[in-house]
Amino acid sequence: MNSRKIAVKASQYTMLIVALMLFAGPLVWMLSTMLKTKAETYKVPPTILPDTFSLEAFERLFAVQPMMWQWIQNSFIISFFVAAGAVVSSSLVAYGFSRFATKYRNILFPVVLVTLMIPPSIMMIPSYVLFSKLNWIDTWLPLIVPAWLGGAYYIFLFRQFFMTIPQELDEATYLDGGNRWTVYARIIMPLSKPIIMTTIIFAFVNSWLDFLGPFLYIKNPEMFTLSVGLQLLIGQTSQDLPALAAGAFISIVPIGLLYLFAQRYIVEGVVLTGTKG
Numbered sequence: 001m002n003s004r005k006i007a008v009k010a011s012q013y014t015m016l017i018v019a020l021m022l023f024a025g026p027l028v029w030m031l032s033t034m035l036k037t038k039a040e041t042y043k044v045p046p047t048i049l050p051d052t053f054s055l056e057a058f059e060r061l062f063a064v065q066p067m068m069w070q071w072i073q074n075s076f077i078i079s080f081f082v083a084a085g086a087v088v089s090s091s092l093v094a095y096g097f098s099r100f101a102t103k104y105r106n107i108l109f110p111v112v113l114v115t116l117m118i119p120p121s122i123m124m125i126p127s128y129v130l131f132s133k134l135n136w137i138d139t140w141l142p143l144i145v146p147a148w149l150g151g152a153y154y155i156f157l158f159r160q161f162f163m164t165i166p167q168e169l170d171e172a173t174y175l176d177g178g179n180r181w182t183v184y185a186r187i188i189m190p191l192s193k194p195i196i197m198t199t200i201i202f203a204f205v206n207s208w209l210d211f212l213g214p215f216l217y218i219k220n221p222e223m224f225t226l227s228v229g230l231q232l233l234i235g236q237t238s239q240d241l242p243a244l245a246a247g248a249f250i251s252i253v254p255i256g257l258l259y260l261f262a263q264r265y266i267v268e269g270v271v272l273t274g275t276k277g
Contacts, residue, residue, distance in 0.1 A: 034058075034245035041241045057242030064233070064243065070222060071229035072250065078143050078214075078225060079207040085147035086154050086203035087196055093150045094158030095184050099170065109159070115152045128216060142217040143210070147203065154199050161195040162188060197265035205255050226251055 028048065033041055034057050036050040062068050097109050131142040170183045178186070189196070211227040218224060224232070230247050 030245045030248055034242050034249050036242055038240055038242055054242075057240075057246040060240060061233075061243040061246045064240075065229065067221060067224070067229065068226075068247075068250075071224050071226045074140075074223060075208055075226040076254075078140055079204045081144045082147040082207040083200045083203040085144065085149075086151055087199050089148050089150040090154035090199065091158045091189065091192070091196075092184070093155045094162055095188060097155070097159045098162035099167070099180070099183070099188075112152050112155055116156075124212075124216070131217060137217055138219045138223070139217070140223065143207070143213050147207075151203075154203070157195055157199060158192070161192055165191055194265045197262050201258055201262055201265075204258060208251075208255060 032048050032050065035053050035055070037052065037054050037056065038060075040047075040051060093112075097105055097112075127142070128137075131137060134141075136142050136145075165188060169187050173183050173187055208225075209227060210225070211231065214225040214228045215231075218228065221229075221232070230251060233247055234244065
């Protein structure tokens with residue numbers, strides 16, 4: 001019996017190690033490449049650990065493309081406003097679906113969810129035509145404004161979470177002279193930190209990694225986001241693998257830090273959204 005348990009444990013750990021290598025392998029290789037010299041990346045056979053640790057790749061990266069800091073700043077600004085818009089707009093809509101007892105609520109909410117089934121590629125041309133007529137091309141407005149109009153996925157998350165908050169708290173607030181806005185601002189939102197943080201992370205990461213939107217709507221290189229800038233960098237330094245790895249590392253650092261400090265909110269927020277229909 002003990003030998004069977006040992007065999008099961010061994011197989012489980014083997015599978016975990018294989019999975020870890022599959023998922024962490026590219027990350028380890030990227031970290032290794034960015035710390036190597038340019039010549040060392042072409043050694044045969046390749047090595048995981050550099051012979052000499054070097055940060056020259058970052059120097060070459062910013063030397064070849066002086067606008068890197070500008071692109072990083074642009075990405076932060078756009079992602080910040082996208083995340084803020086997702087929280088504000090989606091929570092307000094979800095508050096209505098979870099607290100307003102109207103006869104249209106059970107009709108409109110499925111309609112909102114159906115929009116999740118629409119492929120983004122179908123909306124690409126109509127969206128571009130609309131933003132072009134609004135003279136928003138070559139601005140950040142097409143990237144930011146839609147986030148302030150609510151997102152179906154975030155509305156669903158907020159609505160499901162709000163349904164877990166007892167409505168007795170609303171009634172107590174009304175008895176104390178409060179109104180619906182008081183309930184939303186002072187009761188619902190302070191109790192919804194997990195789902196707020198979850199939405200911020202999802203919206204920030206989606207905006208930070210978005211390539212197609214900035215590529216379509218922004219033409220001025222000074223207004224590029226980091227994702228578009230890195231694609232431009234590939235054409236400039238296609239042979240400089242350490243510099244490319246350094247750029248990739250810069251692009252994933254904010255995401256890694258965000259998940260590191262807020263992962264408990266993600267788990268709590270996603271779990272609680274499914275506790276009540």
